[in-house]
Amino acid sequence: xxxxxxxxxxxxxxxxxxxxxxxxxxxxxxxxxxxxxxxxxxxxxxxxxxxxxxxxxxxxxxxxxxxxxxxxxxxxxxxxxxxxxxxxxxxxxxxxxxxxxxxxxxxxxxxxxxxxxxxxxxxxxxxxxxxxxxxxxxxxxxxxxxxxxxxxxxxxxxxxxxxxxxxxxxxxxxxxxxxxxxxxxxxxxxxxxxxxxxxxxxxxxxxxxxxxxxxxxxxxxxxxxxxxxxxxxxx
Amino acid sequence: xxxxxxxxxxxxxxxxxxxxxxxxxxxxxxxxxxxxxxxxxxxxxxxxxxxxxxxxxxxxxxxxxxxxxxxxxxxxxxxxxxxxxxxxxxxxxxxxxxxxxxxxxxxxxxxxxxxxxxxxxxxxxxxxxxxxxxxxxxxxxxxxxxxxxxxxxxxxxxxxxxxxxxxxxxxxxxxxxxxxxxxxxxxxxxxxxxxxxxxxxxxxxxxxxxxxxxxxxxxxxxxxxxxxxxxxxxx
Numbered sequence: 001x002x003x004x005x006x007x008x009x010x011x012x013x014x015x016x017x018x019x020x021x022x023x024x025x026x027x028x029x030x031x032x033x034x035x036x037x038x039x040x041x042x043x044x045x046x047x048x049x050x051x052x053x054x055x056x057x058x059x060x061x062x063x064x065x066x067x068x069x070x071x072x073x074x075x076x077x078x079x080x081x082x083x084x085x086x087x088x089x090x091x092x093x094x095x096x097x098x099x100x101x102x103x104x105x106x107x108x109x110x111x112x113x114x115x116x117x118x119x120x121x122x123x124x125x126x127x128x129x130x131x132x133x134x135x136x137x138x139x140x141x142x143x144x145x146x147x148x149x150x151x152x153x154x155x156x157x158x159x160x161x162x163x164x165x166x167x168x169x170x171x172x173x174x175x176x177x178x179x180x181x182x183x184x185x186x187x188x189x190x191x192x193x194x195x196x197x198x199x200x201x202x203x204x205x206x207x208x209x210x211x212x213x214x215x216x217x218x219x220x221x222x223x224x225x226x227x228x229x230x231x232x233x234x235x
Numbered sequence: 236x237x238x239x240x241x242x243x244x245x246x247x248x249x250x251x252x253x254x255x256x257x258x259x260x261x262x263x264x265x266x267x268x269x270x271x272x273x274x275x276x277x278x279x280x281x282x283x284x285x286x287x288x289x290x291x292x293x294x295x296x297x298x299x300x301x302x303x304x305x306x307x308x309x310x311x312x313x314x315x316x317x318x319x320x321x322x323x324x325x326x327x328x329x330x331x332x333x334x335x336x337x338x339x340x341x342x343x344x345x346x347x348x349x350x351x352x353x354x355x356x357x358x359x360x361x362x363x364x365x366x367x368x369x370x371x372x373x374x375x376x377x378x379x380x381x382x383x384x385x386x387x388x389x390x391x392x393x394x395x396x397x398x399x400x401x402x403x404x405x406x407x408x409x410x411x412x413x414x415x416x417x418x419x420x421x422x423x424x425x426x427x428x429x430x431x432x433x434x435x436x437x438x439x440x441x442x443x444x445x446x447x448x449x450x451x452x453x454x455x456x457x458x459x460x461x462x463x464x465x466x467x468x469x470x
Contacts, residue, residue, distance in 0.1 A: 068320060071306045085303060092327065172418055179411045186407060186424060193425070 009074050016066060016087045017143075020094070023059045024139040027097045030056065031135065031198060034101035034108075035128040038191060039121050043112040049105035056098035063091040082215055086208040090142065093201040093208075097135070100194040100201075107187040114184045120174060123167040124188055128195045130160050134202035141209050150209035153202055154218065160199035167192050244309050251301060251322050252378075255329070258294045259374040262332045265291065266370065266433060269336035269343075270363040273426060274356050278347040284340035291333035298326040317450055321443040325377065328436040328443075332370070335429040335436075342422040349419045355409060358402040359423055363430045365395050369437035376444050385444035388437055389453065395434035402427050 030052050037046040067088045070076065076084060134153055141149035171185045171192070210218045265287050272281040302323045305311065311319060369388055376384035406420045406427070445453045 064320075068306060068316070071303060072310045072316070075307045075310070077307075081303070081307070085299075168421075172421060175410060175417050175421075176414045179414065182410050182417075183407055186403075186410075186421070189421060189424070190428070 012066070012070055012074070013080060013083060016063065016070065016084065019059065019063050019066075020087050020090055021139065021143055023056060023063070023091060023094045024135075024142070026052070026056055026059070027094045027101075028132065028135055028139070030098055030101040031128070031132055031195075034104040035125060035132075035195075037105055037108045039116075039125055041108060041112045041114065041116055043109045046105040046108040046112070050102050053098045053102035053105075056095055060091045060095035064088060067091075079212070082212050086212045089208050090205050093204045097198050097201050100198050104191045104194055107191055111184050111187050117181075117184075120171075120181070120184065120188060123163075123170055124192050124195065127160065127163050127167055127192055128198075130156075130163065131195045131199045131202065134160065134199050138202045138205045138209070141206065145209065145213060147210055147213045150206040151218075153206040154210075157199055157203045160196055164192055164196040247301070247305055247309070248315060248318060251298065251305065251319065254294065254298050254301075255322050255325055256374065256378055258291060258298070258326060258329045259370075259377070261287070261291055261294070262329045262336075263367065263370055263374070265333055265336040266363070266367055266430075269339040270360060270367075270430075272340055272343045274351075274360055276343060276347045276349065276351055278344045281340040281343040281347070285337050288333045288337035288340075291330055295326045295330035299323060302326075314447075317447050321447045324443050325440050328439045332433050332436050335433050339426045339429050342426055346419050346422050352416075352419075355406075355416070355419065355423060358398075358405055359427050359430065362395065362398050362402055362427055363433075365391075365398065366430045366434045366437065369395065369434050373437045373440045373444070376441065380444065380448060382445055382448045385441040386453075388441040389445075392434055392438045395431055399427055399431040 030049055033045065033052070034049050036042075037049060067084050070084055071081070074080075134156060137149060138153045140146070141153060168189065171189050175182045175185045207217050265284055268280065268287070269284050271277075272284060302319050305319055306316070309315075369391060372384060373388045375381070376388060403424065406424050410417045410420045442452050
């Protein structure tokens, strides 16, 4: 490749990483806003969250297109190929995070006539603080290619799972105590599950930060001599 | 390209489509088995379903790898590129279908000590019959590149959504009537949601069958003159 093409290629790779960072920022924003609409039962704000999700969807489609074009045009190998594949996967995860936040917002609209109850939403708020921290940390880990920080995110996912399990039981107890709360609590169960799944996506992203650096998924027993590793090594 | 390379390339494309068909068959199987374990509250069988999901995950990873290699090595354009991109996306959807079935199986293990109740599970069974039919039809539409059948799948998704909504209300009513059923019904709510989401993935696959034929997603306002269309047209 001549110098001009190499420079354009590097710029395309940098642009792809920049798009992930931008998408990640938007994903953080939408999660934080979705949870805020839930604690305030604010249907107007919920509609804004739903509209914002469409922007994340569009970014994912654009990123996929650019990644495929990059692979076809530049035939990247080794680390470059891994970066592009990781960007493709991470954009899928961020798109799903947006969907999960949108689903919380949709439920807020359904339950917006209910009486606000700090007691009921407190657990969901706490869970979402943990999930948001995981999302923030894993996006930092991606931007800084920090494998160690990514590993911390993976390890902390079980704290979210444990809190979710205890919240699930707590909400069932509220349902049993007061049948008038059953509908509200059922929607809160789903909101809690969505947040727990946002944590799972943070973990997926962390696995892809590891993959970018190591060329395999963590805990994978895939032999390093397989075909993709071969092409990654320049074959 | 010489004749030998063209033949190898065609074989690779056919192999990719074959893998989607195989993954699809496995996804149909796992959904049907997950629902069966639910109606029978069969924890042993549920463990088999969980194990089977790992096979679908592995197939998705393999397919992604092969698709990326194909794009890098063959620099496909037009219809071939669309087929590969669609296969990538469809394999993601099928992998998610497997996850949702696995999640049903995990819940069966949790509630397996409950008393079997045909009344409670009947609605979930009915919903899953519709979702399974959608999955079967869309996989046929993919194999036969049948855009019309794919459109029918997209149209029928709202029937699943409507049935899910009525089932959600029904399960809440059972919870209010008998607080001892709250835990069981909460898990059934999630199982019903999982099945409704399997229907969404069938719709996503249908959209990709359309994309394979038309070069754009249905209802998309993306201009045909964008970059990916340009390379698809051989630029």
